Amino acid sequence: MTVLRVVSQSAEATADGAASANNSAAAAAGGTAHVYAGGSRAVNCRLDSSTLSSAGCAPVTQSPRAPEAQDDLLAALDATIARARRSELYRERLAGVRVRTLADVAAIPLTTRADLQQAGVNGTRAAPLAAICHYGESSGTSGASNSVWLTPGDLDRSAQAMRAAHPDVFAPGRVILNRFPFMAAPAHLMQLIAQSGGGVAVPAGNINWDVPFPRALELAQRTGACVLAALPLEPVVLGALARARGLDPARDLGFDALFLGGAPLPPALQARLARDWGARVIELYGSTETMLLGTSCTAGALHLETTLAHCEVIVPETGEPAPPGGEGRLVVTTLSLEGSPLVRFDTGDVVRQSRVPCRCGSLRPSLTVLGRADERLDLAGHRLYPYELIDAGAAAADALASAIFFIAVLPDRVLVRIEGLQAVADPVAAFRARLPGVVVEVEEVGPNELLDVEMLSRSPRVYKPIVLADWRRPGRKVLTVVEGMMEWPRPGWAESRRWLTRKLRTARRRRRLAREVRLAARAER
Numbered sequence: 001m002t003v004l005r006v007v008s009q010s011a012e013a014t015a016d017g018a019a020s021a022n023n024s025a026a027a028a029a030g031g032t033a034h035v036y037a038g039g040s041r042a043v044n045c046r047l048d049s050s051t052l053s054s055a056g057c058a059p060v061t062q063s064p065r066a067p068e069a070q071d072d073l074l075a076a077l078d079a080t081i082a083r084a085r086r087s088e089l090y091r092e093r094l095a096g097v098r099v100r101t102l103a104d105v106a107a108i109p110l111t112t113r114a115d116l117q118q119a120g121v122n123g124t125r126a127a128p129l130a131a132i133c134h135y136g137e138s139s140g141t142s143g144a145s146n147s148v149w150l151t152p153g154d155l156d157r158s159a160q161a162m163r164a165a166h167p168d169v170f171a172p173g174r175v176i177l178n179r180f181p182f183m184a185a186p187a188h189l190m191q192l193i194a195q196s197g198g199g200v201a202v203p204a205g206n207i208n209w210d211v212p213f214p215r216a217l218e219l220a221q222r223t224g225a226c227v228l229a230a231l232p233l234e235p236v237v238l239g240a241l242a243r244a245r246g247l248d249p250a251r252d253l254g255f256d257a258l259f260l261g262g263a264p265l266p267p268a269l270q271a272r273l274a275r276d277w278g279a280r281v282i283e284l285y286g287s288t289e290t291m292l293l294g295t296s297c298t299a300g301a302l303h304l305e306t307t308l309a310h311c312e313v314i315v316p317e318t319g320e321p322a323p324p325g326g327e328g329r330l331v332v333t334t335l336s337l338e339g340s341p342l343v344r345f346d347t348g349d350v351v352r353q354s355r356v357p358c359r360c361g362s363l364r365p366s367l368t369v370l371g372r373a374d375e376r377l378d379l380a381g382h383r384l385y386p387y388e389l390i391d392a393g394a395a396a397a398d399a400l401a402s403a404i405f406f407i408a409v410l411p412d413r414v415l416v417r418i419e420g421l422q423a424v425a426d427p428v429a430a431f432r433a434r435l436p437g438v439v440v441e442v443e444e445v446g447p448n449e450l451l452d453v454e455m456l457s458r459s460p461r462v463y464k465p466i467v468l469a470d471w472r473r474p475g476r477k478v479l480t481v482v483e484g485m486m487e488w489p490r491p492g493w494a495e496s497r498r499w500l501t502r503k504l505r506t507a508r509r510r511r512r513l514a515r516e517v518r519l520a521a522r523a524e525r
């Protein structure tokens with residue numbers, strides 16, 4: 001079954017359209033929190049995890065302009081620079097640099113991802129190896145990677161800040177299904193939160209054959225997990241799997257909080273997931289290099305952790321601070337990292353600052369992370385970030401009672417393919433309400449077409465490696481080490497036929513679209 005709805009309305013494409021789309025997205029995001037200019041932020045950072053774990057990371061209550069807070073911030077920045085100088089990366093760059101005013105900070109050149117790559121594996125390390133407990137890497141687009149070294153205190157401060165910001169989510173006795181990939185820092189932060197009394201962690205990393213999706217679902221049911229800590233797509237996949245097994249995620253699973261990060265999580269997707277799971281969605285923001293930067297509050301605004309990092313939003317072309325409430329690049333100076341401190345690190349992330357104080361009462365600045373500058377798409381005169389497209393795509397899917405969609409950007413339009421369940425509203429209108437002026441085609445496809453839950457349920461079983469098998473006993477007759485480690489699913493005839501049919505249908509759709517794109521390119525020439 002394939003239903004096509006095509007809309008063509010490029011004539012209305014205006015810059016105003018894009019602006020109002022931005023505004024509506026910001027409003028839906030909880031569009032809140034207060035204006036923050038480059039440094040008027042309160043901070044109280046001591047490299048002593050005992051102070052931070054209890055009182056230090058509570059919401060900042062002083063006025064952001066209080067002079068003593070400014071003094072604390074300047075002292076913390078000066079200390080960061082002194083620490084950073086112990087690394088090869090900063091030894092010469094920061095020679096003789098002292099921070100007495102925020103203007104001193106703004107005068108320091110930016111540190112780019114390329115700088116980190118050039119510094120090499122040990123170049124960012126500012127502490128002796130004996131003081132380090134964790135190594136992390138983020139892979140760049142070019143294949144080169146950034147190396148990050150962390151001390152126990154570095155990990156602990158991020159973990160405790162997260163726990164302090166969400167005492168109701170992370171509390172004794174609350175089971176956390178930890179689906180963050182093992183190589184990503186949040187996986188370890190969840191474990192630390194649990195170890196320090198913030199719950200019970202079930203390590204279930206999702207890029208790991210130990211815990212394929214069906215087993216994760218079973219673990220959630222068996223343990224009565226109430227927190228799902230994962231990448232944003234995880235609850236989409238687990239939800240589809242649950243429904244395929246006749247379960248209602250909101251009714252039959254115990255999750256009351258979805259703690260999600262690592263990919264865009266725009267408002268429409270948050271709203272859909274919250275409804276599907278009957279749970280609160282909390283957004284997590286940070287990076288391998290900076291560690292935790294912020295989490296979202298009950299009002300849905302992403303607040304910065306001002307005790308952990310000093311954030312500036314700059315206009316990349318001029319290097320000047322972006323106007324209050326405006327968009328710009330996020331530049332981070334870590335205040336608490338000992339292993340690999342960063343001074344004015346250009347995250348490459350484009351953010352939109354909030355203009356108004358947050359409804360939750362927090363004075364900490366809040367922002368919307370739109371995505372990497374190099375991910376921006378130019379679309380018929382519109383400059384869009386994946387965040388905005390995913391928001392509109394999720395809204396269109398929501399109109400068909402679904403969270404499963406895929407977006408293809410074509411030369412003349414945006415194609416949104418949706419595994420629709422039930423039409424509750426017009427998906428095209430829902431998309432256009434978010435992104436007026438962008439030409440969209442909505443293609444409704446059948447169940448399992450975009451996310452093959454049957455195949456997911458049949459991922460290989462993985463066992464401990466063995467070198468011995470007793471063929472006299474019932475069960476598998478293993479002959480090799482690899483066979484012993486892995487058992488591939490053997491789909492039945494009917495299952496194979498369904499899978500093949502879907503493969504062929506997708507291949508046909510791909511061929512038709514590719515031909516269309518080729519013809520469009522030729523017509524342009």
Ligand SMILES: [Zn+2]
Nearest residue numbers: 297301358360
């Ligand atoms: Zn708030």
